[in-house]
Amino acid sequence: xxxxxxxxxxxxxxxxxxxxxxxxxxxxxxxxxxxxxxxxxxxxxxxxxxxxxxxxxxxxxx
Amino acid sequence: xxxxxxxxxxxxxxxxxxxxxxxxxxxxxxxxxxxxxxxxxxxxxxxxxxxxxxxxxxxxxxxxxxxxxxxxxxxxxxxxxxxxxxxxxxxxxxxxxxxxxxxxxxxxxxxxxxxxxxxxxxxxxxxxxxxxxxxxxxxxxxxxxxxxxxxxxxxxxxxxxxxxxxxxxxxxxxxxxxxxxxxxxxxxxxxxxxxxxxxxxxxxxxxxxxxxxxxxxxxxxxxxxxxxxxxxxxxxxxxxxxx
Ligand SMILES: [Zn+2]
Numbered sequence: 001x002x003x004x005x006x007x008x009x010x011x012x013x014x015x016x017x018x019x020x021x022x023x024x025x026x027x028x029x030x031x032x033x034x035x036x037x038x039x040x041x042x043x044x045x046x047x048x049x050x051x052x053x054x055x056x057x058x059x060x061x062x
Numbered sequence: 063x064x065x066x067x068x069x070x071x072x073x074x075x076x077x078x079x080x081x082x083x084x085x086x087x088x089x090x091x092x093x094x095x096x097x098x099x100x101x102x103x104x105x106x107x108x109x110x111x112x113x114x115x116x117x118x119x120x121x122x123x124x125x126x127x128x129x130x131x132x133x134x135x136x137x138x139x140x141x142x143x144x145x146x147x148x149x150x151x152x153x154x155x156x157x158x159x160x161x162x163x164x165x166x167x168x169x170x171x172x173x174x175x176x177x178x179x180x181x182x183x184x185x186x187x188x189x190x191x192x193x194x195x196x197x198x199x200x201x202x203x204x205x206x207x208x209x210x211x212x213x214x215x216x217x218x219x220x221x222x223x224x225x226x227x228x229x230x231x232x233x234x235x236x237x238x239x240x241x242x243x244x245x246x247x248x249x250x251x252x253x254x255x256x257x258x259x260x261x262x263x264x265x266x267x268x269x270x271x272x273x274x275x276x277x278x279x280x281x282x283x284x285x286x287x288x289x290x291x292x293x294x295x296x297x298x299x300x301x302x303x304x305x
Contacts, residue, residue, distance in 0.1 A: 006150060006155045007149045007150045008063075009151060010063060010150075012147070014064065015143070015146055015147055018064045018146070019143060021139060021143065022140060025140050028135065029132075029133060029137065032136070033133065034197055036193070044116055045117070048117040048122065049125035049128065049129075050129035051185065052125065052129070053083070053125060053127075053133070055182060055185055056086040056094070056130075057129065057182075058182035058272075060183075060188065060193060060196035060197050060200050061183075061188065062190045
């Protein structure tokens with residue numbers, strides 16, 4: 001590779017703070033894929049709105 | 063650096079999610095419509111279904127893009143952080159090759175492995191009563207896929223007998239726990255009597271295709287953008303310190 005060195009390793013202490021984003025991201029995924037209105041407090045509205053996506057992304061549903 | 067990767071993952075995930083939404087809209091929505099029509103035809107006459115509907119069908123079709131877009135955003139962000147941890151430690155050293163390898167592995171471990179045991183079903187297939195147990199089983203299958211990947215990578219790194227032996231060891235170490243889980247976990251069999259097998263098959267292909275389009279688009283985009291950024295950084299370094 002012309003002038004390309006191997007990518008620098010990111011130390012785990014520097015990475016650790018950013019891992020706090022993971023629960024937030026997983027919550028978004030949960031609301032899209034799994035929620036039945038229990039957490040989102042919109043009744044079944046979010047569930048129904050994203051229902052086609054939920055089925056076509058392959059997660060279990062009704 | 064991590065911030066750059068995370069933003070890249072979020073934005074490209076959103077983009078790949080919308081591309082996958084386009085695929086799902088084109089190839090999956092006809093099957094969803096047919097399944098709903100079949101359900102309506104089987105319902106007792108006089109039963110009014112419309113009043114229960116919170117979101118209209120056109121609304122749900124627009125919601126499809128919201129769902130795949132948000133899914134892409136969330137998955138892209140998690141991917142970027144995993145990628146940041148792996149970079150330079152495990153897998154190919156070039157950014158593009160690493161991105162494609164991680165995306166391909168994620169598709170197999172998190173999508174394909176659960177899909178084989180618990181394939182996607184259109185609306186009107188599946189008992190609402192069992193949704194919680196089916197969701198738990200599905201999540202367990204995802205964890206099995208992820209654990210099998212870790213075991214496979216760890217096993218491959220211990221093998222020093224050359225690339226062929228390493229690949230065979232990795233595949234075997236991956237398949238043993240996965241096949242055990244496929245065999246041991248309970249089967250879900252909730253397709254109604256007389257439901258069109260062709261429709262079910264076409265829906266499942268469209269569903270798997272949606273995930274395949276997402277992971278392919280995301281892996282290629284993430285790898286391409288990362289490679290470009292690496293080349294630009296290398297060019298800048300050369301300009302800054304001409305040797
Ligand atoms: Zn549902």
